[in-house]
Amino acid sequence: MVQNLQPILNVEHLTMRFGGLKAIDDVSFTAYQNHITAIIGPNGAGKTTLFNCLTGFYKPTVGRLTLCSSNQSMLLEQMEGFKIAKDAKVVRTFQNIRLFPAMTLLENMMVSQHDGLMRAAGYNLTGLLSRTALGSELKNGWRKIFSKIGLSYYARLEKEALDHCCFWLDQVGLLDRADEIASSLSYGAQRRLEIARAMCTRPVLLCLDEPAAGLNPRESSDLNVLLLKIRQEHKTSILLIEHDMDVVMKISDQLIVLNYGKKIAQGTPTEIRQNPQVIEAYLGHTAVQVESNNNSGIHQ
Amino acid sequence: MNINTGKSINLKHIFFQSLGVAFLGAVLGSLLIGFKLQSRGISLELDWRLSQVLAVAFFVFLGRFCLGLQQIKLGLLSIFVTIAVCAYMITAILLSVQTPESSKAGNHLLLPYSDMKLNWMTSVIYLGLFLYLIYRFFKKRTVLDSRIQNKKWKFRLNKNIQMILIIAFLLLLISAPFLQIIDRRILNILTQILLYIVLGWGLSIVVGLAGLLDLGYVAFYAVGAYAYALLSLHFDFSFWLSLPLAGLLAAALGIILGFPVLRLRGDYLAIVTLGFGEIIRMVLVNWYEFTGGPNGINQIPKPALFGYLFDEPKGNGNTVSEWLGIEYSSETFYIFMYLLVLSMAFGVFWFIRKLRRLPIGRAWEAIREDEIACRALGLNPTNIKLTAFATGAMIAGFAGAFFAAYQGFISPESFTFVESITILAIVVLGGMGNLFGIALAAILLIFMLELRDLEMFRMLALGVLQVFVMIWRPHGLISRRSPTVYRLMSTKGVS
Numbered sequence: 001m002v003q004n005l006q007p008i009l010n011v012e013h014l015t016m017r018f019g020g021l022k023a024i025d026d027v028s029f030t031a032y033q034n035h036i037t038a039i040i041g042p043n044g045a046g047k048t049t050l051f052n053c054l055t056g057f058y059k060p061t062v063g064r065l066t067l068c069s070s071n072q073s074m075l076l077e078q079m080e081g082f083k084i085a086k087d088a089k090v091v092r093t094f095q096n097i098r099l100f101p102a103m104t105l106l107e108n109m110m111v112s113q114h115d116g117l118m119r120a121a122g123y124n125l126t127g128l129l130s131r132t133a134l135g136s137e138l139k140n141g142w143r144k145i146f147s148k149i150g151l152s153y154y155a156r157l158e159k160e161a162l163d164h165c166c167f168w169l170d171q172v173g174l175l176d177r178a179d180e181i182a183s184s185l186s187y188g189a190q191r192r193l194e195i196a197r198a199m200c201t202r203p204v205l206l207c208l209d210e211p212a213a214g215l216n217p218r219e220s221s222d223l224n225v226l227l228l229k230i231r232q233e234h235k236t237s238i239l240l241i242e243h244d245m246d247v248v249m250k251i252s253d254q255l256i257v258l259n260y261g262k263k264i265a266q267g268t269p270t271e272i273r274q275n276p277q278v279i280e281a282y283l284g285h286t287a288v289q290v291e292s293n294n295n296s297g298i299h300q
Numbered sequence: 301m302n303i304n305t306g307k308s309i310n311l312k313h314i315f316f317q318s319l320g321v322a323f324l325g326a327v328l329g330s331l332l333i334g335f336k337l338q339s340r341g342i343s344l345e346l347d348w349r350l351s352q353v354l355a356v357a358f359f360v361f362l363g364r365f366c367l368g369l370q371q372i373k374l375g376l377l378s379i380f381v382t383i384a385v386c387a388y389m390i391t392a393i394l395l396s397v398q399t400p401e402s403s404k405a406g407n408h409l410l411l412p413y414s415d416m417k418l419n420w421m422t423s424v425i426y427l428g429l430f431l432y433l434i435y436r437f438f439k440k441r442t443v444l445d446s447r448i449q450n451k452k453w454k455f456r457l458n459k460n461i462q463m464i465l466i467i468a469f470l471l472l473l474i475s476a477p478f479l480q481i482i483d484r485r486i487l488n489i490l491t492q493i494l495l496y497i498v499l500g501w502g503l504s505i506v507v508g509l510a511g512l513l514d515l516g517y518v519a520f521y522a523v524g525a526y527a528y529a530l531l532s533l534h535f536d537f538s539f540w541l542s543l544p545l546a547g548l549l550a551a552a553l554g555i556i557l558g559f560p561v562l563r564l565r566g567d568y569l570a571i572v573t574l575g576f577g578e579i580i581r582m583v584l585v586n587w588y589e590f591t592g593g594p595n596g597i598n599q600i601p602k603p604a605l606f607g608y609l610f611d612e613p614k615g616n617g618n619t620v621s622e623w624l625g626i627e628y629s630s631e632t633f634y635i636f637m638y639l640l641v642l643s644m645a646f647g648v649f650w651f652i653r654k655l656r657r658l659p660i661g662r663a664w665e666a667i668r669e670d671e672i673a674c675r676a677l678g679l680n681p682t683n684i685k686l687t688a689f690a691t692g693a694m695i696a697g698f699a700g701a702f703f704a705a706y707q708g709f710i711s712p713e714s715f716t717f718v719e720s721i722t723i724l725a726i727v728v729l730g731g732m733g734n735l736f737g738i739a740l741a742a743i744l745l746i747f748m749l750e751l752r753d754l755e756m757f758r759m760l761a762l763g764v765l766q767v768f769v770m771i772w773r774p775h776g777l778i779s780r781r782s783p784t785v786y787r788l789m790s791t792k793g794v795s
Contacts, residue, residue, distance in 0.1 A: 055676060056675075057672075057675075081675050082674075082675045082678055082679060082680045082681070083678070084678075085675070085676055085677055085678030086678030086679075086680075087678075091676065091677065091678070092676050093676075094672075094673070094676070098670045098672060098673035098676070099669075099670070099673065100665065100666050100669035100670055100673065101669060101670075102665070102669055102781060103662075103665060103666070103669060103783070104783045104785075106783070106785050106786070106787055107662055107665075107783055107784055107785060110659075110662055110784075110785055111662050111663060111666040111674070111677060111679070112677045112678075113659070114659050114662070114663050114677070114678070114679050115678060115679075117658075117659035118659050118660065121658050121659060121660075128651070128654055128655075128658070162785060166787065175787070178786075178787035179783060179786055179787050197677070198676075198677070201677060201678060
């Protein structure tokens with residue numbers, strides 16, 4: 001791992017102020033390529049605010065967010081909200097799941113292909129004349145004529161997009177239910193669909209906001225497998241907010257601990273587990289004393 | 301099929317159920333058609349039309365009974381009963397129509413009640429019931445159907461039957477103005493219904509698909525109408541040239557309105573669009589030199605057909621009647637306009653259906669479902685909402701141009717707030733995004749509004765109808781939303 005530690009995201013002196021409240025106070029860290037970086041901290045520590053700054057939902061008061069993808073670096077804090085997902089390819093999921101409930105799973109996935117398909121459809125001008133996947137029960141002869149004059153270009157790209165969507169639905173185990181309405185899914189399946197939808201945009205950095213919240217132990221271990229697969233097979237770096245220590249400790253390469261908007265620790269899971277400041281933030285001051293007493297007892 | 305509902309369904313059960321439904325029908329029927337205003341001397345009095353209500357109750361009973369027979373697998377019998385009723389009604393109506401003078405004595409006895417309109421409605425309903433029963437009887441599942449999970453949604457006829465039904469329906473629509481029973485008044489209503497259907501479809505993009513509540517939609521309609529009127533009067537633009545211009549002007553106005561209100565949602569958006577609609581109307585009323593103020597614009601040129609005019613022949617051979625070699629009649633123009641509006645309706649239908657399947661249509665629906673999620677996926681909400689506004693406005697602009705050409709006279713009176721509400725009611729009643737539902741709702745609503753037999757009660761009846769529809773079908777008449785893609789269309793799905 002050590003030999004190719006290339007940074008993907010550089011956060012420098014990030015500060016977010018809401019009136020008098022400093023939700024994030026001078027946080028700096030670096031996330032590396034092909035790493036799972038987890039951000040943990042007690043409730044109200046500013047984790048989700050950090051995500052919102054990162055994905056353009058908030059404009060940070062101070063600080064610089066640099067995304068270093070393949071060969072260029074982009075300043076996320078200067079980009080418009082939707083462009084962070086579109087151009088910088090930083091895609092997020094939400095703490096409270098945000099699907100398109102009345103649409104089918106496959107349509108949910110297809111929405112994430114919007115940009116490419118819009119271009120394929122000539123911003124809907126040539127698309128109006130070309131075939132679409134639905135309603136294309138044409139005879140072969142017609143199909144040939146269509147492709148001769150270039151009108152099946154959109155249909156071909158749409159098919160590719162559909163295949164890509166189906167691939168990701170398959171990855172999260174929802175392909176069989178592709179034509180069902182999203183709101184009919186169980187909570188865990190909705191979480192997986194949201195992750196699949198985000199992955200469908202081919203992101204370089206995937207930001208997951210509490211993906212394991214509300215999942216049962218089996219589902220969260222499945223999630224672990226999925227996240228590891230995403231990291232290894234699809235070369236996507238992951239930034240993760242999580243309360244479920246089982247998930248965090250098992251899969252993350254690097255942990256960042258926030259408390260009251262400040263970064264209090266950074267390191268590998270084993271380092272963090274022994275960090276007295278972290279234990280204090282989670283369990284209170286006395287707990288640290290007990291812990292250190294125990295430790296000293298063991299050492300003696 | 302709801303055969304296996306646990307309760308055993310037998311003939312007696314169905315009979316009593318039908319009786320209950322018939323009673324309900326009688327109660328509702330007496331509200332809708334049971335009274336007739338009569339002026340006696342100086343006072344108005346209500347007449348209780350018992351025979352008609354009874355006939356309605358009887359037919360409701362019979363219809364429900366046939367549906368019940370279908371359930372206990374006596375399908376063939378029910379089909380025979382309905383076809384018998386259909387045949388009886390239609391022949392009776394045709395007989396009494398063809399010989400209006402002689403109908404007074406004998407032919408009227410054939411009909412269960414003497415109101416032509418109600419008889420037509422009954423026979424149409426029975427025809428629908430008959431076709432439905434036939435469909436249930438010969439139902440075949442296609443491959444696609446069985447793969448689709450939610451089977452309640454799927455309602456697919458055999459491809460051939462579907463084709464025949466569609467063609468028959470189209471032929472009926474196209475040949476409607478040439479039928480004997482369709483007179484000038486009914487043709488007028490039909491054209492109006494078509495215009496409202498188109499308006500409803502246009503608004504359904506904004507309200508139904510993109511989820512932006514627009515209470516000032518009629519403003520774009522007005523812009524289209526005035527655009528054609530003014531362009532043709534002042535610049536001698538022909539109808540066919542002004543039509544796209546009217547659409548473009550309305551779309552441009554839609555974008556201008558869209559920009560400032562994009563941040564708003566729900567109630568706030570509704571208030572702003574309401575204000576916008578009123579502004580347009582006030583401008584039309586007060587800018588006297590340009591728009592003619594409350595007097596409106598008169599004598600808007602009629603559209604020409606390949607350069608031939610719909611005027612009285614003057615001998616120079618440039619009128620349609622001379623060109624086609626038919627006798628001049630003012631009706632020709634109205635028939636032509638009906639067909640024109642009909643073809644526009646088909647065009648708009650195709651346009652919206654296609655748009656829904658293109659990425660922009662999915663994006664509209666996604667914006668309605670969750671705007672924040674859209675942003676997180678890299679969709680630009682501003683552009684998507686603006687295109688929704690512009691497309692909806694453009695369709696209204698087209699409809700407006702047709703309206704101006706059809707009426708030959710426009711004034712701000714035609715573009716009041718009530719019009720906006722009527723169009724919105726059509727969209728909501730029809731089921732927000734569903735094109736067929738909206739068409740059905742437009743037919744119902746406009747027919748109700750034009751049904752002069754109900755006289756003062758028609759607004760009341762309209763209200764009652766809407767309340768009941770909202771209780772029974774809170775999501776609109778046809779709230780089914782068909783997906784825009786299926787898994788089977790992907791090569792992955794076939795495996």
